[in-house]
Amino acid sequence: MTARVLVVDDILPNVKVLSAKLLSEYYDVIAAYSGKEALEKLEKEHPDIILLDVMMPEMDGFEVCHRIKSNAATMHIPVVMVTALSEIADRVKGLEAGADDFLTKPVNDTALFARVKSLVRLKMVIDEWRLRERTSDQLGVMQVAGLEEVGRLEGSKILIVDDLPIEANRLQEILAGEQYDVKLLSDPSQLLQMTQDEVFDLIAISLTLSGEDGLRLCSQIRSSERTRQTPVLLVDDNADIRKTAKALDLGGNDYLLRPYDKAELKARVRTLLKRKRYQDKLRNNYETSLSMALVDALTGLFNRRYFDAHFDKILEKSHRENYKPVGVLSVDVDKFKSINDTYGHPVGDEVLVELAKRLMNSMRPSDMVARLGGEEFVVVLPESRPEQVRMIAERLRQTIAEKPFMIKGGTQELPVTASIGATVTLPEPETAGDIFKRADEALYQAKQTGRNKVVVA
Numbered sequence: 027m028t029a030r031v032l033v034v035d036d037i038l039p040n041v042k043v044l045s046a047k048l049l050s051e052y053y054d055v056i057a058a059y060s061g062k063e064a065l066e067k068l069e070k071e072h073p074d075i076i077l078l079d080v081m082m083p084e085m086d087g088f089e090v091c092h093r094i095k096s097n098a099a100t101m102h103i104p105v106v107m108v109t110a111l112s113e114i115a116d117r118v119k120g121l122e123a124g125a126d127d128f129l130t131k132p133v134n135d136t137a138l139f140a141r142v143k144s145l146v147r148l149k150m151v152i153d154e155w156r157l158r159e160r161t162s163d164q165l166g167v168m169q170v171a172g173l174e175e176v177g178r179l180e181g182s183k184i185l186i187v188d189d190l191p192i193e194a195n196r197l198q199e200i201l202a203g204e205q206y207d208v209k210l211l212s213d214p215s216q217l218l219q220m221t222q223d224e225v226f227d228l229i230a231i232s233l234t235l236s237g238e239d240g241l242r243l244c245s246q247i248r249s250s251e252r253t254r255q256t257p258v259l260l261v262d263d264n265a266d267i268r269k270t271a272k273a274l275d276l277g278g279n280d281y282l283l284r285p286y287d288k289a290e291l292k293a294r295v296r297t298l299l300k301r302k303r304y305q306d307k308l309r310n311n312y313e314t315s316l317s318m319a320l321v322d323a324l325t326g327l328f329n330r331r332y333f334d335a336h337f338d339k340i341l342e343k344s345h346r347e348n349y350k351p352v353g354v355l356s357v358d359v360d361k362f363k364s365i366n367d368t369y370g371h372p373v374g375d376e377v378l379v380e381l382a383k384r385l386m387n388s389m390r391p392s393d394m395v396a397r398l399g400g401e402e403f404v405v406v407l408p409e410s411r412p413e414q415v416r417m418i419a420e421r422l423r424q425t426i427a428e429k430p431f432m433i434k435g436g437t438q439e440l441p442v443t444a445s446i447g448a449t450v451t452l453p454e455p456e457t458a459g460d461i462f463k464r465a466d467e468a469l470y471q472a473k474q475t476g477r478n479k480v481v482v483a
């Protein structure tokens with residue numbers, strides 16, 4: 027996995043040492059010698075991760091980090107602070123400025139690569155979501171959601187897995203003090219079951235469990251569909267860089283040593299929760315925009331955009347399969363304009379929603395119903411011969427006409443009818459346009475000859 031790393035330090039030899047290490051592992055390296063230069067390079071060079079010195083004249087690392095993390099265009103890029111200080115107060119200050127992790131000078135290789143690798147992996151996932159978001163944006167259906175705002179973290183659900191009551195209780199107490207909703211699990215064998223039943227925003231796992239390897243639990247969490255995206259914080263007793271590296275490699279998101287400082291613990295948990303929120307938001311935006319692009323908001327049926335794309339696929343398939351016949355029904359509400367005029371537009375909408383339901387309920391799973399706009403619906407019936415198509419169309423007509431529609435929130439009845447123009451594809455190459463022309467002509471005839479009627483072309 028290659029990635030572009032921006033190394034920021036005001037002292038040339040420091041930059042050289044870090045760059046040499048990274049180049050030896052085939053990372054691309056970009057250097058900046060001040061905070062100002064770092065922010066400029068950030069815009070032009072699009073790095074995947076930033077290694078940021080803390081002590082720099084003019085603009086220090088905290089300030090640079092703060093600016094990166096409060097800009098919507100760059101906030102997703104992981105920042106690792108590189109510091110000579112091992113002062114807890116500075117670490118907390120860095121985390122509060124939005125730093126994702128820390129390295130202490132002189133930088134140990136194993137620690138460096140473990141962090142860079144794990145954060146680059148995270149960035150790749152986020153990049154993919156951002157890319158999809160841009161695509162939806164181009165389709166013109168994305169609501170641009172305030173990604174900077176992660177909202178309140180209070181109430182986030184945290185699971186602590188630890189069989190030492192003293193440690194577990196201490197952790198629970200600190201986190202509960204932040205208004206998180208914290209649960210304890212002292213029997214690690216229950217973890218899988220518990221995470222299937224309940225969704226957590228963060229799982230903290232002790233690496234000093236008596237009968238279980240916390241790292242194994244961590245990789246279990248990563249490989250299960252339900253918990254793949256859940257951040258994992260590992261808590262251990264002894265500093266062991268190799269173990270830390272392994273933990274991060276297995277998908278642990280952060281690593282904390284006992285005895286930990288309260289403020290640092292809180293800051294790290296906040297960082298993990300915020301990151302999770304950000305990812306959830308990207309994913310949700312994507313999913314809503316995707317469904318907005320394909321589904322009609324009023325009725326929940328597929329819209330014209332989806333229908334056009336999908337109908338072509340259905341036709342191709344039919345051509346491939348020796349022109350298996352496909353039935354097409356063009357359904358149009360009778361005198362819909364007068365319903366609108368008499369009862370108002372909102373009642374017209376109620377009628378459309380109910381009509382969509384009735385159409386849906388009488389379909390086979392392989393059939394497809396779409397709303398092409400206004401009060402125009404289309405039903406596609408793959409692998410149906412003309413007699414079948416006529417029968418189904420007639421049944422649909424009855425389903426609409428036989429029982430009045432309930433309007434005004436179910437307080438009033440209204441008789442509604444629809445006319446249906448039906449056709450079946452011919453055993454020769456035809457375009458969607460040819461087929462719809464036939465169906466629409468049949469529909470026109472149905473309207474001309476009395477409405478509430480099926481005409482097969």
Ligand code: GH3
Pocket residue numbers: 358359360361362363364366370371372373374375378399400401473477
């Ligand atoms: P016909 O029996 O010949 O089909 O007559 P009609 O009144 O149903 O047909 P016409 O095409 O004249 O009128 C369709 C009306 O549908 C006009 C338009 O105002 C209304 N309409 C289109 N989209 C919507 C919608 O989303 N909601 C509501 N309530 N009305 C809509």
Ligand code: MG
Pocket residue numbers: 035036037079080081082
């Ligand atoms: Mg410096």
Ligand code: MG
Pocket residue numbers: 358359360361362363401
């Ligand atoms: Mg109509």
